[in-house]
Amino acid sequence: MLKELRSIPRPASIRYREGTFQCTGLPEIGGDPCFRRVAGVVKEQLVQDVRAGDPTGGEGKRIVCTKVPDGEPEAYRIRIAPEAISLNAASEKGAYHGLQTLRQWILSEYTGDGFSLPCADIEDHPRFPWRGFMLDTSRHFYTVPFIKRLIDALSLHHINVFHWHLTDDQGWRLPVAAYPLLTEIGSRRLEHRRRGRYSGGFYTEDDIREVVAWAADRQIDVVPEVDLPGHASAILAAYPGLGCSGGPYQVEDRFGIFEDVLCAGNDGLFHLAASVFDTLSGLFPSSYVHIGGDEVRFQRWEACPKCQKRLEETGLKSPKELQSWITVKLTRMLEERGKTAIGWDEVMEDTEQYPLPPSVVVMSWRGTKGGIQASERGHRVIMTPETEGCYLDFRHTEDPEEPGQARLSTVYAAYSMDPVRETSCEAAIMGGQGNLWSELIYAGKIAEYMVFPRICALAEALWTPPEVKDFDDFSRRLPVHQERLDKLGLLQYRGALGKDQ
Ligand code: ACM
Ligand code: ZN
Numbered sequence: 001m002l003k004e005l006r007s008i009p010r011p012a013s014i015r016y017r018e019g020t021f022q023c024t025g026l027p028e029i030g031g032d033p034c035f036r037r038v039a040g041v042v043k044e045q046l047v048q049d050v051r052a053g054d055p056t057g058g059e060g061k062r063i064v065c066t067k068v069p070d071g072e073p074e075a076y077r078i079r080i081a082p083e084a085i086s087l088n089a090a091s092e093k094g095a096y097h098g099l100q101t102l103r104q105w106i107l108s109e110y111t112g113d114g115f116s117l118p119c120a121d122i123e124d125h126p127r128f129p130w131r132g133f134m135l136d137t138s139r140h141f142y143t144v145p146f147i148k149r150l151i152d153a154l155s156l157h158h159i160n161v162f163h164w165h166l167t168d169d170q171g172w173r174l175p176v177a178a179y180p181l182l183t184e185i186g187s188r189r190l191e192h193r194r195r196g197r198y199s200g201g202f203y204t205e206d207d208i209r210e211v212v213a214w215a216a217d218r219q220i221d222v223v224p225e226v227d228l229p230g231h232a233s234a235i236l237a238a239y240p241g242l243g244c245s246g247g248p249y250q251v252e253d254r255f256g257i258f259e260d261v262l263c264a265g266n267d268g269l270f271h272l273a274a275s276v277f278d279t280l281s282g283l284f285p286s287s288y289v290h291i292g293g294d295e296v297r298f299q300r301w302e303a304c305p306k307c308q309k310r311l312e313e314t315g316l317k318s319p320k321e322l323q324s325w326i327t328v329k330l331t332r333m334l335e336e337r338g339k340t341a342i343g344w345d346e347v348m349e350d351t352e353q354y355p356l357p358p359s360v361v362v363m364s365w366r367g368t369k370g371g372i373q374a375s376e377r378g379h380r381v382i383m384t385p386e387t388e389g390c391y392l393d394f395r396h397t398e399d400p401e402e403p404g405q406a407r408l409s410t411v412y413a414a415y416s417m418d419p420v421r422e423t424s425c426e427a428a429i430m431g432g433q434g435n436l437w438s439e440l441i442y443a444g445k446i447a448e449y450m451v452f453p454r455i456c457a458l459a460e461a462l463w464t465p466p467e468v469k470d471f472d473d474f475s476r477r478l479p480v481h482q483e484r485l486d487k488l489g490l491l492q493y494r495g496a497l498g499k500d501q
Contacts, residue, residue, distance in 0.1 A: 003118065004118075005105055005117065005118065005120060005122070006108075006476075006477040006480050006481070007101050007104040007105065007477070007481070008104070008157060008456045008459065008460055008474070008477055008478070008481045009157060009158060009456075009459050009460035009462075009463035009464045010460060010464045010468055010469070010470075010473065010474070010477070011101060011122050011123070011124040011464075012123055012124045012125060012464070012465050012468060013121075013122065013123045013124070013468075014120050014121070014122050015120060015121045015122075016118055016119070016120045017080075017081075017119040017120055017121065018119060019081070019082045019118075019119040020082060020116050020117070020118060020119060021061070021080050021081065021082055021083075021084075021085060021116065021117045021118075021119060022061075022082075022114065022115075022116045023061040023114050023115055023116070024061075024113060024114040025113070025114055026043075026046050026047065026050065026106070026110075027061045027062055027063050027085065028060065028061070028062045028063070029042055029043055029062070029063045029065065029099070030062055030063070030064055030065070031063075031064040031065035031066055031087075032065055032066055032067045034067055034092070035065040035067065035089075035092065035095045037092065037217065038065070038092050038095045038096045038099065038219075039065065039099075041096075041217045041218065042096070042099040042100075042103060045103060045152070046103060046106060049103065049106070049107050049110075049487060049488065050106070050107070050110040061083075061084065062084050062085070063084070063085045063086075063087060063099070063102065064084055064085070064086045064087070065086075065087045065088075065089065065095050065099075066086065066087070066088050066089075067088075067089065067090065068088045068089065068090050069090070070090060071089075071090040071094070072090065072094070072125050072126075073090055073091040073093050073094060074091070074093045074094050074097060074125060074126050074129075074158075074160075075089065075090065075094050075123075075124065075125035075126075076088065076089040076094040076095065076097055076098030076101075076122075076124055076125075077089075077098075077121070077122065077123050077124075078098055078101070078102065078120075078121070078122040078124075079120075079121050079122075080117050080118070080119050080120050080121075080122075081119055082119060085102065085117075087099065087102075092219065093160075093219045096155070096218065096219040097124070097126075097158050097219070098122075098124070100155060100156050100157075100158065101122070101124065103156065104156065104481070104484055105117055107484040107487055107488075108480060108483065108484055126158065126462070126463045127431075127462060127463055127464060127465055127466070128419060128429070128430065128431030128432065128462045128463075129160075129430055129431055130160070130161055130382050130430035130431030130432070130433070130462075131158060131159050131160050131161065131431055131432070131433075131458075131459060131462040131463060132159065132160075132161035132162075132163050132223075132382065132384075132431070132432070132433030132434070133154050133159050133161070133162060133163065133433060133434050133435075133436070133451075133455060134162075134163035134164075134165055134225075134384075134433060134434070134435040134436065135147065135150070135162070135163075135164060135165060135436050135438070135447075136165040136168065136393075136435075136436060136437045136438040136439075137164065137165060137166060137171075137173050137203075137438070138165060138166065138167055138168030138169075138170050138171045138172070138173060138234070138438075139168060139170050139171070139255065139437065139438040139439045139441075140438040140439075140441060140442045140443075141171065141173065141199070141200055141201040141202075142438075142444055142447065143444070144203070144207045144210060144211060146444040146447075147211055148210075148211065148214050150444075150447070150448075150451070151211070151214060151215050151218060151220055152214075152218060152488075153452075153485070153488055153490055154218075154220065154455065155215075155218035155219065155220055156484075156488075157455065157456055157459035157460075157463075158459060158463050159220065159455070159459055160219060160220055160221060161220065161221050161222075161223055161433070162215055162220050162221070162222045162223070163223045163225060163290060163433065163435075164211075164222055164223065164224050164225065165225045165227070165290075165437075166203075166224055166225060166226060167225070167226050167227050167231070167234065167235070167292075168227055168231045168234065169231050169232065169233035169234060169251075169252040169258055170189055170233070170234065170251065170252050170253065170255070171186065171187055171188070171189060171200045171201075171202075171234055171251060172186030172187050172202065172234040172235060172238070172251075173187060173201070173202045173203055174202065174203065174208075174224070174226065174276070174279065174280075175202060175203070175204060175205055175279070176275050176276055176279045177275075177279070178275040179238070179239065179272060179275055179276075181238035181239060182234070182235065182238050182239075183202040184238070185237055185238040185251070186234035186235060186237055186238040186251055187200045187201060187202040187234070187251075188200040188201075188251065189234075189250070189251040189252065189253045190250070190251075190253055191253055192253060193253075200251075205283060208283045208284075209283065212283065212284060212285065216285075221286045221288075222284055222286055223284070223286050223288045223289070223290055223342070224280050224283075224284050224286070224289060224290065225289075225290035225291075225292060225342075226276050226280070226289070226290070226291065226292065227291075227292025227293075227294070228262065228269075228273065228291055228292055228293070228326070228330065229261050229262035229264065229269060229293075229296060229323070229326055230257075230258075230261045230262075230292070230293075230294065230295050230296035230297065231257075231258075231261075231292060231294070231295065232260070232261050232262050233249060233250065233251060233252040233258055233260060234251045234252075235262065235272070236249035236260055236262070237249045237250050237251045239268070239272070241266070241268060242262050242263060242266060242268050242269060242272065243260055243261075243262065243263055243300070244260075244261075244263040244265075244300040244301065244303070244304035244306065244307060245260070245300065245304070255439040257295045257297060258297070259297045259299045259300055260300060261296055261297060261300060261301075263300070263301075263304060263306055263307060264301050264304075264306075264307045264310050264319070264322040264323075264325070264326060265301075265304060265305075265306025265307040265308070265309055265310040266306055269326070270329060270333070273330055273333060274333060277289065277333055277334060277337055277339070278337070280339075281337045281338075281339065286339075287338070287339060287340055288339065288340050288341075288342050288361070289334050289339045289340075289341060289342070290341075290342040290343070290363070291327070291330050291331075291334070291341050291342070291343050291347075292343065292344060293323070293327060293343040293344050293346050293347040294344035294345075294346050294365070295346070296323055296346065298318075298319045298320045298322075298323075301319035301320075301322055302319045307319055307322065310322060310325075314353065314354070315353055316351060316353060316354075320349075321351045321354075323346070323347075323349070324349070324350040324351040324353075324354040324355075324356070325351075325353075325354045327341075327343060327347050327350070327354070327356060327360070328354045328355075328356075328357060331357045331359065331360055332357070335357075335359065340359055340360075340361060341357075341359070341360045341361070342360070342361040342362075342363055342382070343356075343360055343361075343362060343363065344363050344365055345362055345363065345364045345365060345366055345370030345371065345374070346370075347360060347362065348362060348370050348373060348374055348377075356377075356379070358378050358379065360379060361379065361380045361381065361382060361430070362374035362379045362380070362381050362382070363381075363382045363384055363433070364381060364382070364383050364384065364385060365384050365385060365386055365390075365435070366385070366386065367385045367386070367387045367388075368383055368385050368387075368388070368421075368422055368423075371383050371385075371419075371423070371429070372422055372423050374428075375423050375424075375425035375428035375429060376423075376424070376425055378428070379428065380428050380429075380430050381419075381423075381428055381429050381430065382419075382429075382430050382431060382432060382433055383417070383419035383429060383431070383432040383433075384432055384433040384434070384435055385417075386407075386409075388413060388416070388417045389409050389410065389412075389413030389414035389415070389416065389417045389454070389457070389458065390409075390414070390417060390432065390433060390434050390435060390458065391405075391407070391409050391434075391435055391437070392409065392434050392435060392436045392450050392451055392454050392455065393405050393435070393436055393437040393438065393439070393440065393441060393450060394407040394408055394409035395407065395408055395409070396409070396410065396411070396450075396454075396493045396495060396498075397410070397495055397496060397498070399495075403440065403441070403446050403449065403450065404440055404441070404450055405437075405439075405440060408498075408501075409454070410496075410497060410498025410499075410501060411453060411454055411457050411493075411497040411498055412457075412471065412497050412498040412499045412501070413498060414434065414454040414455075414457035414458045414461065415457035415458075415460065415461055415471050415474060416461070416471070417432060417458060417461045418461065418466075419431055419432040419462070431462050432458065432461070432462050433458075434451070434454065434455050434458045436450055436451060445491045446491075448490045448491040448492065449491045449492060449493055450493075452482075452485055452490050452491070452492040452493065453478060453481070453482060453485070453492055453493065454493075456478070456481060456485075457474065460474060471499060475497060475499075478497075482494065
C-alpha cells in the first residue's frame with residue numbers, strides 16, 4: 001500500500017492520520033444528489049481504469065460527497081477514514097477535482113480485487129482559474145475518440161480549459177452552414193509527401209456537441225479558436241474573393257507563415273465572421289471565443305486598392321494598423337453575441353484610433369512581455385510563453401531522434417513556469433496554458449508522447465500553491481504517476497527531465 005498519497009498536481013495540504021481505508025472492489029460514490037452527474041462520470045472512469053466488472057464492490061464502502069454552502073467553487077476537502085471517504089465541495093467542479101485526486105490514488109493501488117489507502121485529511125484548491133491546454137487540429141487532424149480520451153486524461157490533472165484550434169492555413173475543421181465550402185474545400189489538402197493524396201477532415205456539429213458535452217462532464221470548458229485574419233489559406237482556397245489578389249489559392253500543405261491573408265478592404269470578412277460566430281455561439285457554451293490574430297503579414301494589404309481605400313476610411317496611416325480596426329470590429333461582434341474575445345499577443349499592437357477593447361483577454365505566447373504589458377493596460381491575461389515550457393511541440397531534449405520542433409522545452413521548464421513571476425498586476429493573470437501545435441505531430445500517439453508528462457508539470461505549476469510546489473518532490477512523484485498514465489494507455493516521454501540543463 002502507498003505509505004504516502006502521491007498525486008499530480010500536489011494538493012495544498014495532506015495530513016496523515018491513524019488507520020487504513022480498505023475496500024473490496026470499487027467504492028460506491030454517493031451523497032448529495034447535486035453531485036449525481038459527477039459521481040456517475042467518475043464511477044464509469046474507475047470501472048474503465050481498473051477494468052472491473054462491478055462498480056459497487058463487495059463491502060459497500062463509500063465515497064460520500066457533501067455540498068458545503070460556500071467556499072471556492074474548485075476547492076475540495078477529503079477525509080479518508082477507515083469506514084468511509086468523505087468529500088466536501090461547494091460545486092460540481094470541486095467535487096470532480098477531489099474525485100480525480102482519489103482516482104489517481106485508486107489507479108495506483110487497485111490490485112484486482114480492491115485497494116487500501118492510508119487515512120488522511122486533504123485540503124486542496126487551485127492557484128489559478130485558467131489551466132489550459134490547446135490542441136492544433138488544423139495542421140493535423142485528430143479524431144473525436146482521440147480528443148475525448150485526451151480530455152479525460154487532462155481532467156485527471158485538474159486542467160479546466162480545452163482550447164480547440166479549429167482553423168489554420170492547412171485545414172478548416174468547423175462546419176458553417178452559410179459557407180459550406182469552408183469544409184468542402186478548406187478541410188482537405190494535397191499531401192505531396194504522401195504521393196499526392198488528399199488528407200484532412202472536419203468535425204460535424206454532432207462531433208462538436210459530443211466533445212463539448214464530454215468535456216463539460218469532466219468540468220472542462222471548451223474554447224474554440226478561429227484564427228483571423230491571418231493563417232487563412234484554407235478560407236481563401238474555399239472563398240478566393242475574400243483575399244486581396246483573388247488567388248488562385250490552395251489549402252497549404254507547407255508549414256510556415258503565408259503572405260495571403262483575408263482582405264481588410266472587403267466587408268465579406270465580417271459577413272464570414274458573423275456566420276462563424278453564430279455557429280460557434282450555437283455549439284460552444286463557453287463565454288470565450290479565441291479570434292487568433294497572430295502572425296498576420298501585411299504585404300498584400302500594402303498592394304491592394306481595396307485595403308488602401310479602407311485606410312482612407314478609417315483614418316489609419318499604414319496597412320499594418322488595419323489589424324487593430326479588424327480586432328475591434330470582431331470583438332464588438334462577439335460582445336453582441338454575449339462572448340468575450342481572446343487574442344494572441346499581437347492584438348496588443350493596436351492604434352490610438354482603434355485601441356484594443358479592455359474586455360479582450362490577451363494570450364501571451366512570444367514570451368511574457370506582451371502579457372505583462374497587457375496586464376498593465378488593464379487586460380486579463382493568459383500566459384503561454386513559448387520560451388518557458390508551454391510549447392509542447394518542441395522537443396523534450398536536444399536529441400535529434402526526438403519528435404517535434406528543433407527547439408527545446410523540458411519537463412523542468414514546464415514545471416518552472418510561473419504566470420505571475422514578472423508582473424506587478426497579479427490579479428489580471430488568469431493562469432497559463434500548454435499548446436500542442438501539430439505541424440510535425442501527425443498521429444495521436446506522437447501527440448500523447450509530446451503532451452505527457454509535460455502537461456503534468458504544467459498542471460502542477462498552475463494548480464499547486466507556491467509554498468508546496470517543489471520540483472524534486474515532483475520528480476519523486478512522477479514515476480508513480482507515469483505508471484497510472486500507462487494504465488490509461490497513454491504513450492509518454494520518460495527521459496531526462498532537464499533540471500541540469
Ligand atoms: C502562435 O504560436 N503562432 C500563437
Ligand atoms: Zn485587400
